[in-house]
Amino acid sequence: MIVLQASHLKKSYDGVDVLIDASVVIRAGDKVGLVGGNGAGKTTLLKLITGEEQPDGGTIAKRDGLQMGYVSQYVQPDAAMTVYQFVAEAQKPLQQMEARLRDLEAKMADPSVYTSEQRFADVTQTYEQAAHQFEQAGGYAWQTNVRRVLAGLQFHAEMQPMPISSLSGGQRTRLALARLLVQQPDLLVLDEPTNYLDTETLSWLEAYLKHDEGSLLVVSHDRYFLDEVTTQTIALEDGVTRHYPGNYAAYVLQSRLEREQQVKLYEQQQGEISRIESFVQKNIARASTTRRAQSRRKMLERMERVERPRGDGASVRVEFEPRRPSGRDVLQVSNLAIGYDHRTVAKPISFHLERGMRLAILGPNGAGKSTLLKTIVGLLPAQTGRIDWGHHVDVGYYDQEQSDLDDTKTVIDQVWDERSDLDETSIRKALAQFMFRGEDVVKPVAGLSGGERSRLNLCRLMLRRANVLVMDEPTNHLDIPSKEALEQALSDYSGTLLFVSHDRYFIDAIATHVGILEPDGLVKYIGNYSDYREKVAENERMANIELSTASVNERTGAPTNSDLAAHQASPRRRIRSSDVRKLQEEIEKWERTAAKLESRLTAIGMEQSEAAAAQDIDRIRTLEQEREHVEQACQSALEKWEQASLKLEMLQSGED
Structure with a gap:
């Protein structure tokens, strides 16, 4: 069933065409990714679909009663509300239904209702219908769902009573997303939802969206996210959309094959045209062949021309070429403690970099990744x-905050003042590689967009010709073509790379090693992000095997692996398998308890409907009292489940 169909949309601003022929078809359950370069018009298309703006041409048809959720509706929440209140408000219809049930219960408990048999029948029938609607809408589990979504987006129990005014901008964006997910609209429309999310939260969001039964339309530059979540792809280029089945990787393959086929057909036709034109030129003036030449000329005039394949479009061209090679040993970090304002974020950190290594630093938001890079440089x-640092090391640093840009300068002055040894032609050529051409080079730095500032910083970094690059979130604000150009440049780079990124696709393409920053140090893995995830999964499987073995050994009295490991010296705190097992068992226990209580709440709702139909007032009152007790018990179980989960997380990360 089609839930939304936008056909041949047109939109222009100040005479500039943004959308020329854009069409979108979304069916029930579709997960659609909308891709295209910066400025292609993706956000404009979302605004037309959600009704924030009106198209200049074309039509938009929606299924009757379609509930659509768009994250921009909630980016400025009421700061006076608490975290929980703001997200719970998304379930206001259920809250109102619940309040109506309580009101009807109060009426049924009023002795005056018995004075009229008809009045009593009306109230109980109304209650039965309302209770059934509430149960069908999932009303008995709405609070549980709110808390689960909040926890998944890293708003744990201790944060939920906090006022929104105390949250950072990034946290407010995550909170807006939480409210949207709790709302559970038929069609979820998201514009760059992965911003401000760490890898753990991204994994949770991907799993949530994949299993959500609703439809999804999402704009994202996170290719890993698109590959995990989407089942359809719409590419927007030059104001025109093209539809492809499959995720981002499938779209890339299909579009490349399309382009190769288009090039082949174009070249074949151009060869045929050239041969015919040559025949016409040689034979048009000769009496014996002029009729054939005229016939061929008419053939050319009638020929349907294959369109010249479009180029890849404007994109950056990055080349990182070191001025000289570094020594083999590039960097040794030993027992490092990092922090600020007398607060230690992580210690002790130790790792070694050799020439040619590309180490990606991962960790949750607030782990100190940027602090580590700033301390190292x-x-x-x-x-x-x-x-x-080793011998002959030349370091180039890329700051995600772009704090070293001078807003009082123009683009060309920002670069030329740092490389006064180069002439103007060389500076302009370098800037052109990053899409600063013509009048763009005299733009004030203060007026640049986020993407333009990122490209300017990459240009400055390229001109440094460093043999060690330290980069903090280098793909932020870059569109997909620019990310791919940067990936290619860093893949060809002969120097050493130390970088922080939340772009898992980028990490997969670049990293030779992954370092996980934790409060008690840094753990290094060989390989890229996918290799790291496989290693973690393998470690978890081995840990489960060890726990099973430990359980058997405890019953038989045999020594466990953990017992044997206790005799070996280790700089990290030893984690006892029995402690892990107890917490895992506790987590499972509270999960089972919460599930049983939620099932009982649903059953109570059905029993209340039956009691209302039977006009059994005593039974209704008893069930209402039970419902209140079960709701409290369910909330308590969820809180204990979350506390046990946090304890396990802290234990495995080595915290006290």
Whole structure:
């Protein structure tokens, strides 16, 4: 069933065409990714679909009663509300239904209702219908769903009573997303939902969206996210849309094959045209062949021409070429403690970089990843420990905050003042590689967009010709073609790379090693992000095997692996399998308890409907009292489940 169909949409601003012929078809359950370069008109298309703006041409048809959720509706929440209140408000219809049930129960408990048999029958029948509607809408589990979504987006129990005014901008964006997910619309429309999410939260969101029964239309530059979630892809280029079945990877393959086929057909036709034109030129003036030449000329005039394949479009061209090679040993970090304002974020951190390594630093938001990079390049002092650079090391640093850009300068002055040894032609050529051409080079830095500032910083970094690049979120604000150009440049780079990124596709393409930053140090893995995930999954499987073995050994009295490991020296705190097992058992226990209580709430709702139909007032009152007790018990079970989950997480990360 089609839930939304937009056909041949047109939209222009100040005479500039943004959308020329854009069409979107979304069926029930479709997960659609909308892709295209910066400025292609993706957000404009979303605004037309959601009704924020009206098209200049074309039509938009929606299924009757379609509930659509768009994240921009909630980006400025009421700061006076608490975290929980703001998200729970998305279930206001259920809250109102629940309030009506309580009101009807109060009426049925009023002795005056018995004075009229008809009045009593009307009230109980109304209650029966309302209770059935409430149960069908999932009303008995709405609070549980709110807390689960909040926890999944890293708003744990201790944060839920906090006022929204105390949250950062990134946290408010996540909160807006939480409210939208709780709302559970028929069609969810998301514009760059992965911003401000760490890898753990991204994984949760991907799993949630994949299993959600509703439809999805999402704009994202996160290719890993698109591959995990989407089942259809719409590419928007030059104001025109093209539809492809499958996720982003499938779209890339199909579009490449399409282009190759288009090139082949174009070249074949051009060869045929050239041969015919040559025949016409040679034979048009000769009496014996002029009729054949005229016939061929008419054939050319009638020929349906194959369109010249479009180029890949404007994109950056990055080349990182070191001025000189570094020594083999590039960097040694030993027992480093990092932090700020007398607060330690992580310690002790130790790792080694050799020439050619590409180490990606991962960790949750707030783990200290940017702090680590700033400490290594000397922008922040180390609290304790050593940072030793190797011989002939030239470091280039890319700051995601772009704090070293001078807003009082123009684009060309920002670059030329740093590379006064180059002439104007060389500077303009370098800027052109990053799509600053003509009048763009005299734009004030203060007026640049986020993507333009990122491209300017990459240009400055390229001109440094460093043999070690330290990069903090280099793909932020870049569109997909620019990310791919950066990936290719870094893949060809002969130097050493230390970088922080939440772009898992980028990490997969670049990293030779992955480092997980934790409060008690950094754990390094060989390979890219996918290799790291496989290793983690393998470790979890081995841990489960060890726990099973430990359980048997405890019953038989045999020593466990953990017992044997206790005799080996280790700089990390030893995690006892029995502690892990107890917490896992506790988590499972509270999960089962919450599930049983939720089932009982649903059953109570059905029993209340039956009691209302039977006009059994005593039974209704008893069930209402039970419902209140079960709701409290369910909430308590969820809180204990979350506390046990946090304890396990802290134990496995080595925290006290």
